[in-house]
Amino acid sequence: MKRIYVIEDLCNGCRLCQTFCSSLKDGVFSEEARIKVIKIPGEERDIPIVDCNGRCLNPVFGDKTPTCVAVCPTGALIWEEQPQAIEKRLQWESARKTHSLFKIVAPWKWPFPWSQVDSDNENIEEKVGKR
Amino acid sequence: MSARENSVQKILRVDLSSRNTYTEVLPKEWTAKYLGSRGINARLLFNEVPAGTDPFGTDNILYLGTGPMDGLPTGNGRMSVACKGPRGSVAEGSFGGFFGPELRRAGFDYIAIRGKAEKPVYLFIHDGEAEIRDASHLWDLTTDKTDAALRRELADANVQLRYIGPAAENLVHSSVIMGNINNSGGRAGCGEVMGSKKLKAIAVRGTGRIRVADYPGFIEAYQMFRKRLDLATSRDPWTPVWSTYGAPVLARLFTDIGNLMTRNAQEMRWDEEKATRIGSEVYLDKYVTKGKACFGCPWPACQKLYQIPSGKYQGFKGGNYWAGQPVVFGSLIDNDDLDLILVLSGLCNQYGLDVFHVGYTIAWAMECYEKGILTREDTDGLELTFGCQDKDGLIDLVRKIAYKEGFGELLAKGCSEASKIIGHDSERFCLSVKGQELEGIAERNLYMVALGIAVSEVGPDHTRWYPPYPCNPNLMTKEELSSLGIDLDLRLAFQGRNPEEKGKLLRWFTISRAVIESLPGCVFLVRDTLGFDKRPWWQLFQSATGTALEYSEFLRAGERLMNLDRAFHVREGFGRKDDRVPIRMATEDVPFFNYPRITDDVFNHMLDEYYQENGWDLKTSIPSQEKLLELGLDDVAKSLKDISMESER
Structure with a gap:
């Protein structure tokens, strides 16, 4: 079953996910949503906390992707079955080690080919360690 | 809590002298006429701050x-801050972050602060309530410490x-208002005015809800x-x-094409390795x-946080390395040490200083030092040379500027005032307009920039007509532009050193950016066709507020704002004589590239076109009565009717 997975380090704290989610029920924008981005006082971290099965009442971008995932600009939110989610996570772990751009955006969000910078892509597990 | 309707705009009035606060609802028709944010701030400023008001008075x-x-989600947390600035005209700027949305959820759209507190205070706004609280314990704290102390005190993440830093408390030229430690706004003097009112900070917390008028329309x-923008x-x-x-x-591209101000713009080309x-x-x-x-930005990381990983300044943290810092703390002072750039700009944020003021004024002082106008006796022993040999001395100089100590007291006045004090013709290489330092963008290779920095009422501010650089002219055909009511030849308009069409292009950018800043939205989000096609914002605005407007009327709100700014400006005695480029740009050619200086002929040609397109008097820049009446600004027309200004052309 597909679920919403989170890569916390990619969250930039924009709150698009939370803001759109809050509006889905009755068209009113607020802080109250099934995904909340929390902050730890004194720390520069943005942490999305999801309490949702991903089946939006009224998805903004198409029928198949949850709204929060669709509006996320960095790729911090993933909507996949578990094996594919692991694959994507590993793809990002590998990408960020080969190019600093992927500290701030997921490779699948970047429109230009990125595999050129990671010619050793197939040895992904070696790079990030065995699961 | 019930959801607030989006068509009603409320203002919180605060008088710091009497410690009174009360709320007013703004006229409903203002939403269609001035939209909001910068537009309504300009309307309020013109109405309520008469000519001759002391900028630091109650x-x-x-x-x-x-x-x-x-x-x-489309407001991007932008908000406008405005007042009469210490240089005598409009001071307005905007910043992003999360404060704006929080203020609206707390039930307010605007805050108007008059008077002066007897001792330092801060304002705490929470869900429809406002309190003026003692801030004696926060005074003199840097912005990062103020942020931490207030969050601890209010116990809410x-x-x-x-807030302001020590620079604004000490009324240092051009000091800014800060938020989230790294977001700054109001460099034309809003920080100084906040400091003069002894208002250290504004804190806001709101849990309210905002209803849009037409949700499906908004989503579409x-x-x-x-x-x-994706x-x-x-x-x-x-x-x-x-x-x-x-x-x-x-930076690297600009050094190749003569756009990178180097050594106080004596050159426009830097060593490519340094730029890299x-x-x-x-x-x-x-x-x-x-x-x-x-808030709500569709882009991954326009801002970024940094930490210096090693070396003498290891562990120093900050954020927002953008277009200004590589110029003002890099090429302008011939410094290729990125550690030093990040420390200098981070310290400016901590003291609440404007990076452009500090960078350009130090670069001016370095040129004075190079020419023997300033000596080590004047600089408290600091070897103030281009190339920045004495890095710690430079870092300490930023602190001295914030606290007006020693040599810092002179530089705290900004290069315009400082050059008048020092004399020796040093005004010739002070890079400022209307007493406000430049922002690192080339004028002699980009004529629209020259015109833009000259005519801006708040001093050089490229966000008023962003983008300063040519866009791809093939994004929209002449026919597509015409269908949007834009009469422009983009190929001609984007030719850097050709004065033709620059007045028209600047007028379009100024009006359309005024619209975006009044919604508000972020003027950086004008990529693709959005630089010229504002219909997505128009539809967002209509669906969000339920205000039906013709597209042309939507854009007219921007023109109204542009005229309100100019009306305030001329009412204070500014006019054509003040719309200038820095002396260096008008008198020196660009070495190596052989770009000529901006001659009077070229400049006046652009200025005439701009004034003419705007319906402003060619000799004085006063908006014509016909134009003001056409815009429905009858009261403004009346107040400008008897203004006389000698011909300045």
Whole structure:
């Protein structure tokens, strides 16, 4: 079953996910949503906390992707079955080690080919360690 | 809590002298006429701050304004701050972050602060309530410490803050209002005015809800808007680069084409290796710890947080390395040490100093030192040379500027005032307009920039007519532009050193950016066709507020704002004589590239075109009665009717 997975380090704290989610029920924008981005006082971290099965009442971008995932600009939110989610996570772990751009955006969000910078892509597990 | 309707805009009035606060509802028709944020701030400023008001007196009013799109995903947390500035005209700027949405959820759209507190205070606004609280314990704290102290005191991680640092408390020229430690706004003097009122900070917390008038319409418009800005779907190849690497990526390109101000703009070309050492790639590789965004931004990481990983300044943290810092703390003072750039700009944020004021004034002082006008006796023993041999001395100089200590007291006045004090013809290389330092963008190779910095009422501010650089003229055909009511030849308009069409292009950019800043929205989000096609914003605005407006009327709100700013400006005695470029740009050619100086003929040609297109008097720049009446600004027309100004042409 597909679920919403989170890569916390990619969250930039924009709150698009939370803001759109809050509006889905009755068209009113607020802080109250099934995904909340929390902050730890004194720390520069943005942490999305999801309490949702991903089946939006009224998805903004198409029928198949949850709204929060669709509006996320960095790729911090993933909507996949578990094996594919692991694959994507590993793809990002590998990408960020080969190019600093992927500290701030997921490779699948970047429109230009990125595999050129990671010619050793197939040895992904070696790079990030065995699961 | 019930949801607030988006068509009603409320203002919180605060009098710091009497410690009174009360709320007013603004006239409903203002939403269609001035939209919100910067537009309504300009209307309020013109109405309530008469000519001749002392900028540091009790009658000057500091406005902070959100608008009907703030708190919605397209508002980007932008808000406008405005007052009468210490240089005598409009002081207005805007910043992003999260304060605007929080203020709207707390039930207010605007804050108007008049009077002066007897001792330092801060304002705490929470869900419809406002309190003036003692801030004696916060006074003199740097912005990072103020942020931490207030968050501890209010014990709420979601509270949003705006504050000033020691520089604004000490009324240092051009000091800014800060938020989230790294977001600054109001460099034309809003920080100084806030300091003069002894208002250290504003804290806000709101849990309210905002209802849009037509939700399906809003979502449809958002999809159109997002498609043009998304990394994957934007037709503008610059979108992904700009939204991740950011503006410092331009440093290396600019040194190749004569756009990089070097050694106080004596040259416009820097060593390419130096430019590479301070560029975006190095910054991202070595320094960036995390991407950051303002509220609801569709871009991954226009802002980024950094930490210096090693060396003498190891562990120093900050954020927002953008277009200004590589110039003002890099090429302008001939410094290719990125550690030093990040420390200097980080310290400016901590003291609440404007990086452009500090960078340009130090560069001016370095040129004075190079020419023997200033000596080590004047600089408290500091070897103030281009190339920055004495890095610690330079770091200490930033502190001295913030506290007006020793040599810092002279530089705290800004290069315009300082050059008048020092004399020896040093005004010739002071790079400022209307007493406000430049922002690092080339004039002699980009004539629209020359015109833009000259005519801006708030002093040089490229966000009023962003983007300063030519866009791809093929994005829209002449026919497509005509269908949007834009009569422009883009190929001609984007030719850097050709004065033709510059007045028309600047007029379009000024009006359309005024519209965006009044919604509010972020003027950086004008990639793809959005630079010229404002219909997505128009539809977002209509669906969010339920205000039906013709597209031409929507744009007319921007023209109204542009005329309100100019009306305030001329009412204070400014006019054509003040719309100038810095002396260096008008008298010196660009070495190596042989770009000529901006001659009077070229400049006057552009200025005439701009005034003429605007319906302003060619000799004085006063908006014509016909234009003001056409815009429905009858009261403004009446108040300008008897203004006389000698011909300045």
